[in-house]
Amino acid sequence: MHIRQSGSGDAEAVSRLVLLAIGDIAWRLTGGRTEEAVLAGLAEYYRNPGNRFSAERHALLADGDNEVAGTILCYGGGEAEALYAPVAQKLSGAGIHGVVQEREADTDEYYIDALAVFPAYRGRGCAKTLIGHAEAEAARRGYGRIGLNVDVDKDQAYALYARLGFEEDKRIEINGHPFRHMSKMLVLQPTDDS
Template identity: 40%
Template sequence: MIRNAVITDQTEVAVLLYNALHEIAEKLTGGNTHEEVLAGLRHWFSQPGNRLSYENCLIAEQDGRPVGVIVLYHGNEANRLDAPIVTYLRKLHGDASIILEKEADDDEYYIDTLSVHPDYSGKGIGSALIQKAEEQCQMLGYHKIAILADMSNTRALSLYKHRGYIHDYTITLVGEPFAHLSKTFMT
């Protein structure tokens, strides 16, 4: 079953987000240890108005618990959604120059993160979450959806290409190359 996320999903979703985001999760939370990063992810997930908020998440639920998550927002909302995180990180590090790289283009519905628990991998949950994201994109009247994938993650790249996503360009995040893949819907 795919459903909207709720605040009480925070414990399971924090683990899923960390599994997908790795160094990006450390950067977003300012955490140095595994537990600090998980605590930061739980915090941001439970707060409205930021990129990792439950408001922007769909959950795949099986056996009564979240086993997959997809984080979605429109690219033109990225700066607003990143603002509370940037403010926090600047204060935490005492560095007013901290910024977050813009991942989403202004003309796209953006899949920020997709993660499936390893015990449920290969069971179509990621595909189901992407399908639901594409349906939501079209329902909201958007014509383009996009995602970034680590260039070394051949399994993810294959999944997105199989679903009709095109590799438009490559960007660098946390020093690593990521493929920007997009799919356009006819009006």
């Protein structure tokens, strides 16, 4: 398994993974009434730069045949408002008004918006590999903290994040569901010009 940047040919796989990760939030943020419509909406977001689901926000875990096994979708918390705006504009243009995108990320953290692994690849350390990649990217970008949200009903995911050093620091509500916000402090490496 290896980490690679996402590309234009990955829209279908990434859309399925994002739907696995965020579930009913994807329905609300695409305005889709069928799973096919939701996946098409996510693929459209993926193909358009500058929004929270854009290709440039994804890193993919691929197997030896370069088949996508999983994805992690991240951005700086301070970028959230700008990244949410194109989603709101798309919905408004489709006649869907008043959809609230709750503030999920703290401004001082590198935020994991979505993490998913296809069922065939689960239990092989894929999620841990993707999180390790996100932590390295966060440190490279100068963030001292990485954060994520996990549904309070997802005990297995919560246990994984806790094992990886994330700690719950608050509760928030997203799409009418309670979530645990978890974060982890990162050790920043000095740069050559420090």
